[in-house]
Amino acid sequence: xxxxxxxxxxxxxxxxxxxxxxxxxxxxxxxxxxxxxxxxxxxxxxxxxxxxxxxxxxxxxxxxxxxxxxxxxxxxxxxxxxxxxxxxxxxxxxxxxxxxxxxxxxxxxxxxxxxxxxxxxxxxxxxxxxxxxxxxxxxxxxxxxxxxxxxxxxxxxxxxxxxxxxxxxxxxxxxxxxxxxxxxxxxxxxxxxxxxxxxxxxxxxxxxxxxxxxxxxxxxxxxxxxxxxxxxxxxxxxxxxxxxxxxxxxxxxxxxxxxxxxxxxxxxxxxxxxxxxxxxxxxxxxxxxxxxxxxxxxxxxxxxxxxxxxxxxxxxxxxxxxxxxxxxxxxxxxxxxxxxxxxxxxxxxxxxxxxxxxxxxxxxxxxxxxxxxxxxxxxxxxxxxxxxxxxxxxxxxxxxxxxxxxxxxxxxxxxxxxxxxxxxxxxxxxxxxxxxxxxxxxxxxxxxxxxxxxxxxxxxxxxxxxxxxxxxxxxxxxxxxxxxxxxxxxxxxxxxxxxxxxxxxxxxxxxxxxxxxxxxxxxxxxxxxxxxxxxxxxxxxxxxxxxxxxxxxxxxxxxxxxxxxxxxxxxxxxxxxxxxxxxxxxxxxxxxxxxxxxxxxxxxxxxxxxxxxxxxxxxxxxxxxxxxxxxxxxxxxxxxxxxxxxxxxxxxxxxxxxxxxxxxxxxxxxxxxxxxxxxxxxxxxxxxxxxxxxxxxxxxxxxxxxxxxxxxxxxxxxxxxxx
Numbered sequence: 001x002x003x004x005x006x007x008x009x010x011x012x013x014x015x016x017x018x019x020x021x022x023x024x025x026x027x028x029x030x031x032x033x034x035x036x037x038x039x040x041x042x043x044x045x046x047x048x049x050x051x052x053x054x055x056x057x058x059x060x061x062x063x064x065x066x067x068x069x070x071x072x073x074x075x076x077x078x079x080x081x082x083x084x085x086x087x088x089x090x091x092x093x094x095x096x097x098x099x100x101x102x103x104x105x106x107x108x109x110x111x112x113x114x115x116x117x118x119x120x121x122x123x124x125x126x127x128x129x130x131x132x133x134x135x136x137x138x139x140x141x142x143x144x145x146x147x148x149x150x151x152x153x154x155x156x157x158x159x160x161x162x163x164x165x166x167x168x169x170x171x172x173x174x175x176x177x178x179x180x181x182x183x184x185x186x187x188x189x190x191x192x193x194x195x196x197x198x199x200x201x202x203x204x205x206x207x208x209x210x211x212x213x214x215x216x217x218x219x220x221x222x223x224x225x226x227x228x229x230x231x232x233x234x235x236x237x238x239x240x241x242x243x244x245x246x247x248x249x250x251x252x253x254x255x256x257x258x259x260x261x262x263x264x265x266x267x268x269x270x271x272x273x274x275x276x277x278x279x280x281x282x283x284x285x286x287x288x289x290x291x292x293x294x295x296x297x298x299x300x301x302x303x304x305x306x307x308x309x310x311x312x313x314x315x316x317x318x319x320x321x322x323x324x325x326x327x328x329x330x331x332x333x334x335x336x337x338x339x340x341x342x343x344x345x346x347x348x349x350x351x352x353x354x355x356x357x358x359x360x361x362x363x364x365x366x367x368x369x370x371x372x373x374x375x376x377x378x379x380x381x382x383x384x385x386x387x388x389x390x391x392x393x394x395x396x397x398x399x400x401x402x403x404x405x406x407x408x409x410x411x412x413x414x415x416x417x418x419x420x421x422x423x424x425x426x427x428x429x430x431x432x433x434x435x436x437x438x439x440x441x442x443x444x445x446x447x448x449x450x451x452x453x454x455x456x457x458x459x460x461x462x463x464x465x466x467x468x469x470x471x472x473x474x475x476x477x478x479x480x481x482x483x484x485x486x487x488x489x490x491x492x493x494x495x496x497x498x499x500x501x502x503x504x505x506x507x508x509x510x511x512x513x514x515x516x517x518x519x520x521x522x523x524x525x526x527x528x529x530x531x532x533x534x535x536x537x538x539x540x541x542x543x544x545x546x547x548x549x550x551x552x553x554x555x556x557x558x559x560x561x562x563x564x565x566x567x568x569x570x571x572x573x574x575x576x577x578x579x580x581x582x583x584x585x586x587x588x589x590x591x592x593x594x595x596x597x598x599x600x601x602x603x604x605x606x607x608x609x610x611x612x613x614x615x616x617x618x619x620x621x622x623x624x625x626x627x628x629x630x631x632x633x634x635x636x637x638x639x640x641x642x643x644x645x646x647x648x649x650x651x652x653x654x655x656x657x658x659x660x661x662x663x664x665x666x667x668x669x670x671x672x673x674x675x676x677x678x679x680x681x682x683x684x685x686x687x688x689x690x691x692x693x694x695x696x697x698x699x700x701x702x703x704x705x706x707x708x709x710x711x712x713x714x715x716x717x718x719x720x721x722x723x
């Protein structure tokens with residue numbers, strides 16, 4: 001009887017608690033900007049308002065909490081707790097499920113939704129420059145939009161897009177306008193991805209560690225400012241703290257000496273790292289789909305090492321042959337001597353790029369001799385050169401850029417090789433034509449005309465962006481002459497994150513001069529491409545997208561339609577894309593590509609075919625590393641009719657007495673591996689092997705070109721710098 005009474009009381013207690021308890025989740029707002037904080041209050045009380053002891057756990061699809069244990073073992077709460085939701089680095093809808101379990105095993109569950117909105121960075125419209133506080137040893141800088149490394153000096157200004165490289169036993173200390181400082185340690189390469197400021201004094205700093213590590217002391221910033229350091233797939237975001245970030249063997253490590261750092265994993269999840277902690281992410285550049293996997297592959301350990309005072313930390317470690325390195329021992333009162341820290345490298349004489357090369361332009365061969373120095377003044381880059389050319393060895397020399405109307409006026413030897421204006425949200429460039437890809441590259445992918453210059457401009461206003469390509473070049477300085485360098489015009493308009501993080505865009509390309517002469521069988525050519533596309537971020541660095549395109553004959557009598565859907569993204573150093581497409585009325589995927597100008601010159605352009613439907617695939621990758629860059633694509637139908645395109649550039653550094661080597665190769669075949677042959681009569685390929693005479697500015701070597709039946713050898717003297 002007594003046992004029955006006890007059981008009855010027990011179950012009545014459970015029932016009363018469950019029925020009459022009140023489980024509430026309070027949000028300060030139902031939205032938060034990406035990367036921001038949002039306070040959440042969780043409360044469990046009895047009917048009479050008394051707090052109930054419980055264990056709180058949570059599950060979410062994106063973001064994190066400043067009390068991360070709520071996502072693992074749970075936290076013990078006496079009635080009420082308030083903590084912060086940490087928003088991911090992308091706009092999305094977040095769903096959080098909270099579960100409260102009392103000591104008597106009653107379980108309460110409630111779900112909330114939070115909208116993460118796009119962060120408006122349009123106010124950061126002004127460029128920010130960082131200065132060199134001090135450096136030691138071999139430190140180099142590569143300015144934005146340039147390929148040449150130069151020795152750093154005390155007067156060097158660092159701007160957005162610049163890269164810095166330190167060698168063994170070298171370092172550099174970078175100082176920002178607000179007093180924050182970053183030490184780039186030895187054997188480190190970093191990219192200053194963003195350096196901007198607002199009119200109100202807010203700063204936007206983003207540093208990407210490609211290898212090596214940095215130590216950072218960030219001052220307390222104005223609300224709305226941002227200071228980030230990225231290593232692999234991990235981004236350390238701070239508001240005022242002392243911390244270090246390393247990227248050794250693609251394994252990100254975050255160390256925090258004071259303050260708090262938010263470690264963002266891609267754009268999806270975030271874990272706070274507190275003072276005295278070290279975070280090690282075991283998966284390197286790999287990303288996870290679930291936050292539980294993230295905790296399984298992330299180590300949070302006590303930070304054993306001490307961070308010295310800022311100036312003492314940057315003192316040189318003295319070494320001798322007999323003695324190994326010893327830990328730094330410093331006294332807070334010591335004042336460093338400038339002479340001990342600063343040791344500028346011996347400046348090198350500037351050698352501008354030189355060139356003696358054969359150029360094929362509009363079916364005419366030229367021998368071009370050039371020297372092309374360049375200068376940077378704030379946001380403006382200017383390249384002024386001296387150029388002469390001839391149509392044969394020993395022939396008459398003409399001045400300026402090769403033209404069908406040659407000039408003998410020596411003034412025209414002065415040429416404007418390139419001009420660039422970079423204001424952050426506005427970019428204007430005149431120079432050698434870049435490769436052009438529009439949308440997802442389904443109809444227009446890597447279009448390019450060799451030895452042609454163009455005017456290219458891009459404007460970004462918030463989520464709106466536009467790009468315009470105009471094929472004009474200046475051939476004479478006196479009298480001033482601008483001519484059309486190519487017949488293809490192109491443009492694109494894009495709206496980013498307009499709907500649940502989705503990007504929308506439209507693109508167009510128009511060839512003004514293609515005719516029936518340029519096609520197979522003298523058919524009417526395709527001269528217009530119109531397309532619309534949509535991209536949606538799946539996870540960090542990966543997108544799913546679709547493009548619908550149309551190609552029109554020059555007399556507008558017929559058009560072809562095509563649709564492509566696929567996934568593109570980044571895995572380590574590799575950019576990959578894979579997808580499938582369908583076409584109707586002879587639409588040709590990648591019609592306006594790298595090979596288009598060659599087919600046009602040979603009068604071998606394909607055109608629209610009969611009213612049939614076809615299906616095919618695209619798979620490929622491009623990659624970038626310190627010594628090699630390249631790409632390889634295969635695309636075609638499922639019946640075996642496909643094209644292959646490949647490009648590879650290898651830079652072999654100096655090793656001992658060997659000065660190094662540059663290797664560049666290109667391959668395109670519309671019938672790859674046919675009959676077991678890699679090279680056949682429709683293969684376009686060449687291989688260039690050069691050796692440095694004056695670094696990259698003057699090289700000499702051999703070029704092997706595939707004629708369709710055999711390799712043709714020629715000599716190349718020029719430079720390995722393309723702008």
